[in-house]
Amino acid sequence: MNKVVAGAEEAIKDIPSGATLMLGGFGLCGIPENCISAIVKKGINNLTCISNNAGVDDFGIGLMLQGRQVKKMIASYVGENAEFERQLLSGELEVDLIPQGTLATRCMAAGYGMPAVFLLAGIGTEVAEGKEVRNFNGKDYLLEEAFDADFAIVKAWKGDTMGNLIFKGTARNFSPMMAMAGKITIAEVEHLVPAGELDPNYIHVPGIYVHRIFEGKNYEKRIENRTVRKRM
Amino acid sequence: MALTKEQIAKRIAQELQDGFYVNLGIGIPTLVANYIPQGVNVVLQSENGLLGMGPFPFEGEEDADLINAGKQTVTTVPGSAFFDSAMSFGMIRAGKVDLTVLGAMEVADNGDIANWKIPKKLVKGMGGAMDLVAAAKNIIVAMQHTNPKGESKLLPKCTLPLTGIGCIKKVVTDLGVFDITPDGFKCLEYAPGVTIEEIKAKTAGRLVIADDVKEMAV
Numbered sequence: 001m002n003k004v005v006a007g008a009e010e011a012i013k014d015i016p017s018g019a020t021l022m023l024g025g026f027g028l029c030g031i032p033e034n035c036i037s038a039i040v041k042k043g044i045n046n047l048t049c050i051s052n053n054a055g056v057d058d059f060g061i062g063l064m065l066q067g068r069q070v071k072k073m074i075a076s077y078v079g080e081n082a083e084f085e086r087q088l089l090s091g092e093l094e095v096d097l098i099p100q101g102t103l104a105t106r107c108m109a110a111g112y113g114m115p116a117v118f119l120l121a122g123i124g125t126e127v128a129e130g131k132e133v134r135n136f137n138g139k140d141y142l143l144e145e146a147f148d149a150d151f152a153i154v155k156a157w158k159g160d161t162m163g164n165l166i167f168k169g170t171a172r173n174f175s176p177m178m179a180m181a182g183k184i185t186i187a188e189v190e191h192l193v194p195a196g197e198l199d200p201n202y203i204h205v206p207g208i209y210v211h212r213i214f215e216g217k218n219y220e221k222r223i224e225n226r227t228v229r230k231r232m
Numbered sequence: 233m234a235l236t237k238e239q240i241a242k243r244i245a246q247e248l249q250d251g252f253y254v255n256l257g258i259g260i261p262t263l264v265a266n267y268i269p270q271g272v273n274v275v276l277q278s279e280n281g282l283l284g285m286g287p288f289p290f291e292g293e294e295d296a297d298l299i300n301a302g303k304q305t306v307t308t309v310p311g312s313a314f315f316d317s318a319m320s321f322g323m324i325r326a327g328k329v330d331l332t333v334l335g336a337m338e339v340a341d342n343g344d345i346a347n348w349k350i351p352k353k354l355v356k357g358m359g360g361a362m363d364l365v366a367a368a369k370n371i372i373v374a375m376q377h378t379n380p381k382g383e384s385k386l387l388p389k390c391t392l393p394l395t396g397i398g399c400i401k402k403v404v405t406d407l408g409v410f411d412i413t414p415d416g417f418k419c420l421e422y423a424p425g426v427t428i429e430e431i432k433a434k435t436a437g438r439l440v441i442a443d444d445v446k447e448m449a450v
Contacts, residue, residue, distance in 0.1 A: 026280045026317070027303040029296065052317070079356035089354070097355065100279065101321025101363030108318040120325065120366040124344075124397035127362060157297075169297035169314055170281050176316045204316075221296035227304040228291040 003163045003213050004192070008038035011186045011212045015151055017044050018071075022107065022147065022178040023051040023061060024154035027224045030171030031060045032155040034188045034216035040067055048072040050147055052103060052174055054084045059222050068092070074147075076100035080224070099127060102144055104174055109146035111180025111209070116145045152182025155216065156205070159189035160198050163207030172204065180209045188216040233425040234406035239450045240374050242267040243421075244333055244404050246449075247372060248274050255279060255324070255364060257334030258302045260374040264333055275311075277329055279360045281320050284312025301360065321360070325367040332368035334361065336375045336400075338390045341416035341437035343400040345373065346392035358395065365396030377405035377434050384436035386410070386417055407431050409448060415440045421448040 005011045012035055015021070025031030039047075040063045047070050054073055055062035064070050065083050072094040078084055087093035098106070099121040109117050118141035122128050132143040154175035157168035165187055167175060179185050187205075192215035235243070241263035248254065248264075252274045256262050265287075268274060276285040278300040285300055286307035294305040323329060336347040345365055348358040365371060378384055386403065403410045408431055409421040416438025419431055424447055432439060 027299065029280070029299050029303070075357060077357035077359040085354055097357045099358055099362035100317070100360035101324065101367075104317035104321055121363040123366060125362065125394045127358075167314075169295065170278070170299050171297040172314055172316050173281050174317045177318045223294060223296050223299075223305060224303040225299070225305070226294055227288045227306070228294060229288040231290050 001162070003207070003211060004161050005212045005214045007214050008034040008188065008216070009042075011035060011188070011214055012038050012042065012044075015039070015044055018046040019044070019150045020048040020148065021050065022149040022152040022182055023049055024152075024173065024175030024178050025051060025053070025060065026170065026173035027053050028055065028060050028222050030155055030167070030173055030175055031055070032153045032188050033219055035153045035186060036060065036063060039069065040064055043067065043069065045069040046071045048074065050074040050103075050107070050149060052076050052100060054078045054081050056080050056224065057083050059220070065093070072096065074098060074103070076103050104177055106144055106147045107174060107177035107181045110148065111177055114146060116143050118142065119144050147181060149182050150184065152178040152185040154179045154185070154187050156187055156189045158191045158193065158198060159187055159210070159213050160193050160195050160207070161213070162195045163187065163210030163213050164198055164203045165189065165205040165210060166198060166202060167204050176205050179205045184211050185209055186212045188214055190216065190219060233423065234377070235423045235450065236406075238263060240404055240406060243409065243448055243450050244372055244374055245269060247331065247402075248272050249330075250274075252330040253277055253283070253328060255329050255332045255368070257332070257361070257364075259335045261333040261335060262302065264374075277323070278306070279317075279320050279324065279364070281315050281317055282308065282312065283315075284309045286312070321363050324364060327367065327369045329368055330370060332364050332371045333374055334364065334371065336373045336385070337379075338385050338387055338392055339373050339375070339400055339403050340387050340390045341412065343398040343412045344390050345395050345400050346390040347395050349393045351393065361395050365399045368399075371400050373400050373403045375403070375405055377407040384434050386435045386437045388437045407434065413440070418442055419445055421446055423448050424450070
């Protein structure tokens with residue numbers, strides 16, 4: 001079993017134009033920087049991207065938008081991105097907005113092998129339009145289908161050669177469910193270690209879900225909204 | 233005098249009870265954390281995957297891997313926990329979060345809320361707002377009583393696309409505190425210097441005044 005690849009170029013080498021990708025991260029926190037750069041460099045296009053946000057103008061998925069590589073964005077919040085707005089208003093970009101918890105849970109359902117789940121979010125709103133409604137214990141729920149992604153691309157803090165992943169802080173966000181949901185899952189990690197070095201008690205994503213892994217480099221880890229307090 | 237944003241936050245903080253798990257939205261709700269009464273211990277939940285959110289870090293101690301739902305750098309308090317987004321919304325959905333405070337563009341007198349989309353203006357998305365309002369067992373809205381044009385935001389029916397239906401229990405505005413009841417908005421408290429007449433004039437939805445209505449203590 002060899003899941004370790006040399007780097008981002010090799011990890012994404014068979015992603016075709018027109019593919020559906022899941023990309024981990026919340027805002028710019030925990031995004032797979034190396035793979036995004038490689039996708040931008042290679043110019044794969046016509047992509048459907050499932051990710052909570054669409055990055056900022058010059059970082060994250062924003063870089064893929066600049067290259068007109070994204071056909072459709074499935075996200076919960078897409079502010080902070082002028083190029084995104086321009087493409088949306090001009091009709092170049094299709095956007096599907098989904099409640100954040102629904103987005104996470106539709107990823108989770110895919111990773112757990114469940115075709116659909118019943119969720120409360122969006123009942124009585126335009127999100128409910130065209131969806132099946134079922135009543136359980138007096139409450140209406142929407143039938144929400146699991147996502148179907150060709151590739152899931154996530155970034156973890158630590159990983160081992162078996163593909164086991166550990167995340168750090170709030171950089172975990174959507175990545176575990178996405179990692180579990182991809183038909184092919186690519187993980188870039190800050191620290192890649194030999195099998196046996198990670199304590200099995202603290203694994204967030206077992207290696208069975210991860211097909212390719214590599215140690216990323218030159219992480220910028222940009223902060224979107226730096227807030228601090230003064231020392232007394 | 234109508235309340236400042238800080239005073240609205242301070243009044244909402246009086247609703248916090250010891251042991252509460254609380255989710256604070258962006259804007260005025262975030263300020264509530266600055267006014268938690270002494271002796272009341274609450275755990276702040278940030279829906280991107282953190283229980284036990286602390287204050288902003290000291291300069292130089294910011295961690296790109298530690299942010300809140302507003303993408304601001306934050307810290308953790310002792311006893312905090314990280315988790316993924318599915319679990320985060322799982323605990324919200326399962327009713328484990330005791331109180332959610334969020335902002336709104338409009339609230340209707342039946343508890344409907346609109347706070348995510350203005351037709352013909354650019355839509356940025358609902359984020360976690362729809363999940364929170366659909367599932368949270370206790371929701372307080374923090375907002376200005378009127379919009380910048382001076383029009384009431386407390387309405388008989390929301391005009392903007394809905395975020396959730398029949399879910400809001402209480403509204404705290406710069407003019408007063410209102411419960412949502414079968415009779416509409418029930419004014420429990422008025423801001424110091426604000427008259428009932430002003431509240432009546434600026435509330436478009438059904439409004440009743442509580443028999444024991446009193447001046448807000450802020």
